[in-house]
Amino acid sequence: MTTPRSILIVGASAAGLSTAEALRRLGYGGRLTLLDAEARLPYDRPPLSKQVLAGEWEPSRAQLRDVAKLEALDAELILGEPAVAFDAEARAVTDGSGRVRRADAVVIATGLAPARLPGQDGLSGVHVLRGMDDAVALRAHLAEGPRLVVVGEGVLGAEVAATARGLGLDVTLAGMGHTLLGEQVGAEVGGMLTRLHAERGVRLRLGAEVAGFVSDGGRVSGVRLTTGELLPAEAVVVAVGCRPATGWLEGSGLVLGDGVACDARCRAADGVYAVGDVASFWHEGLHRRLRLENRTNATEQAQVVAANLLGADRPYVPIPYFWTDQYDVKIQTHGLPSPEAELSVAEGDPSERRFAALYREGGRVTGVLGWNMAKQARLLRQSALA
Amino acid sequence: MKVVVDEDSCCGAGQCVLLAPEVFDQRDEDGIVVLLDSEPGEERHAAVREAAAVCPGAAIEVEEG
Numbered sequence: 001m002t003t004p005r006s007i008l009i010v011g012a013s014a015a016g017l018s019t020a021e022a023l024r025r026l027g028y029g030g031r032l033t034l035l036d037a038e039a040r041l042p043y044d045r046p047p048l049s050k051q052v053l054a055g056e057w058e059p060s061r062a063q064l065r066d067v068a069k070l071e072a073l074d075a076e077l078i079l080g081e082p083a084v085a086f087d088a089e090a091r092a093v094t095d096g097s098g099r100v101r102r103a104d105a106v107v108i109a110t111g112l113a114p115a116r117l118p119g120q121d122g123l124s125g126v127h128v129l130r131g132m133d134d135a136v137a138l139r140a141h142l143a144e145g146p147r148l149v150v151v152g153e154g155v156l157g158a159e160v161a162a163t164a165r166g167l168g169l170d171v172t173l174a175g176m177g178h179t180l181l182g183e184q185v186g187a188e189v190g191g192m193l194t195r196l197h198a199e200r201g202v203r204l205r206l207g208a209e210v211a212g213f214v215s216d217g218g219r220v221s222g223v224r225l226t227t228g229e230l231l232p233a234e235a236v237v238v239a240v241g242c243r244p245a246t247g248w249l250e251g252s253g254l255v256l257g258d259g260v261a262c263d264a265r266c267r268a269a270d271g272v273y274a275v276g277d278v279a280s281f282w283h284e285g286l287h288r289r290l291r292l293e294n295r296t297n298a299t300e301q302a303q304v305v306a307a308n309l310l311g312a313d314r315p316y317v318p319i320p321y322f323w324t325d326q327y328d329v330k331i332q333t334h335g336l337p338s339p340e341a342e343l344s345v346a347e348g349d350p351s352e353r354r355f356a357a358l359y360r361e362g363g364r365v366t367g368v369l370g371w372n373m374a375k376q377a378r379l380l381r382q383s384a385l386a
Numbered sequence: 387m388k389v390v391v392d393e394d395s396c397c398g399a400g401q402c403v404l405l406a407p408e409v410f411d412q413r414d415e416d417g418i419v420v421l422l423d424s425e426p427g428e429e430r431h432a433a434v435r436e437a438a439a440v441c442p443g444a445a446i447e448v449e450e451g
Contacts, residue, residue: 021439044444046397064444296399299440323397323442330398330416374417378400 003310004104004271005030010083010093011109012036014044015276015298017064019107020075022306032075033103035095037110039080040132041070046295048135049159050325054166055139059132083110088253088269105309108249108260108274112242112293117151119213125220126213126236129156138237142167146234149223151210153177155184155324157239158193161202162326172231173197174205174223184322185331186339186359189369192350193326200327205231242293244278259291264315266305275305285317286336294322319385323374332374334381335359337367347376356380387431388449389438391419395445402437402446409434410446419445 007023009016012034020032036042042064051057070077078095085094092102114128125146127138138160142148148164150157153175161173177183179190180197198204205225214222214230222232244259253269255261260274264282268274274281276298280291292301297318304316323332341359348355348371356376359367365384370377389409398417402410409430411420426434438446 018439025435025439046442295442296401296440299442300401303436303440321399321401321442323399325397332398332417370417372416374398374400375412375414378403378412378417381400382404 003028003030006033006103007031007105007107007309008033008035008091008093008101008103009107009109010035010086011111011276011278012042012077012079013109013111013276013298014042014064014295015111015278015302016107016109017042018299018302019109019275019306020073022303023309024073026306026310028306028310031103032073033078033101034075035078035081035083035093035101037080037082037096038131038133041065041067041079043132044295045130048132049129049156050163052132052135053129053139053142053160053163055143059136062132083248086249086252086254088272091271105271105273107305107309108268108272108278109276110245110248111277113245113247114238115241115243117210117213117238117240120236120238122218123213123215123220124218125234126238128238129160130242138235141235142169144234145169147232148172148235148237149174149231149233150237150239151175151223152237152239152241153180153182153206154239154241155181155322157237158197158326159324160237160239161197162200165197165200165202166327171201172203172205172233174208174210174225174231176207176209178207180206181324182339185333185337185369186341186343188343189331189337189357189371192371193329193331196327196329205229242277244280244291246278258289261289264317265308265313266301266316267308273305273309275301281316283317284315290320292318292320294320296321319381328372329353330370330372330374332370332377333367334369334377335365335367335385337369341366346380348373358384387426387428387434387451389421389424389426389434390447390449391421392443392445392447393418395443397443397445399442401440401442405437405440406430406433410437
């Protein structure tokens with residue numbers, strides 16, 4: 001492949017911006033355009049449920065790069081303009097105002113859209129948390145001291161509950177799983193996290209399904225479970241997962257399944273790549289398709305996409321990694337700590353709330369987890385997973 | 387090259403240590419970044435730039451020159 005003379009990156013969050021930066025770092029001197037639906041300078045998402053929601057950080061602190069760094073990138077940054085359609089063969093992106101932009105290569109980095117529950121649209125007081133606007137609106141609402149119900153027992157739901165407890169709010173968390181983060185870290189560590197939240201005063205309704213919202217004059221007043229129980233609330237956060245933001249790619253010619261289907265080089269079609277949460281790629285080491293919704297993936301995959309855009313032939317073979325901070329606990333996982341795996345403590349002691357553990361499947365180590373033991377977990381990753 | 391780290395933004399992922407162990411380490415107690423060499427030699431520049439690029443907390447600042 002010859003080096004493209006122009007590259008258009010759709011999505012200017014962590015994955016898109018990192019791709020642009022990596023391209024320049026690798027010496028790309030051609031035309032570079034970043035297009036994003038949001039009218040904000042690129043910002044980081046992990047702080048949204050933690051420092052920003054807690055009010056510890058002003059929104060500007062979550063900005064990924066300062067203006068000088070963005071200018072040094074020598075890219076055209078088009079903000080507040082969503083992509084609405086794509087033609088993969090022509091590599092032509094249509095934006096919200098109907099303008100069509102063509103480039104020699106296109107990178108898809110549109111990330112995720114939060115899943116919603118039936119009945120939440122148009123109901124005041126019900127929030128999702130994906131973007132900065134969501135975080136700012138939720139923070140303002142939480143400052144009023146509402147009773148909060150969080151729906152969803154995954155990473156985001158648990159982080160929001162922890163942050164809200166830190167603000168002194170009355171918090172109930174309802175989720176279909178039987179422990180917090182059961183899908184991400186399995187029942188044992190999930191059980192420990194569940195106990196942690198209970199100790200910190202979160203009312204838990206696990207194994208519970210939401211039947212619907214109860215409202216009063218267009219404002220939410222509670223969440224009804226299928227058991228009939230009513231959880232009163234002036235504020236509700238729906239954190240029931242996300243879907244790849246691929247609506248604009250319908251009819252583009254790309255294969256869409258769970259995100260944009262790519263090969264092991266993150267290539268979706270000739271001159272078309274996908275990066276970050278939206279990209280489903282073939283992992284040559286694990287011999288399976290993966291789509292990773294974590295922050296590290298955004299930047300790591302960007303390095304590979306940038307190199308391949310410039311003619312390299314690098315497969316993307318990451319060791320998946322995510323972290324979550326809840327109260328005074330920092331959990332880090334490397335690899336795939338699946339719920340089916342067998343857990344064994346390798347260092348430290350769970351009763352002292354500081355340990356690192358290995359996940360094994362069929363005798364093979366598939367994941368490493370640190371509970372307030374970040375360095376040790378990383379060392380275990382290097383010895384057991386690399 | 388001058389390297390600056392922001393401990394408040396560091397999430398303890400250790401990506402930087404994996405890429406440039408001569409320049410970065412982590413504290414034993416909480417995994418937060420420890421800068422071993424704020425002015426690394428030229429042979430380490432590429433690795434340090436990559437570490438800054440992949441840092442999930444955007445906690446590493448590289449001043450070139």
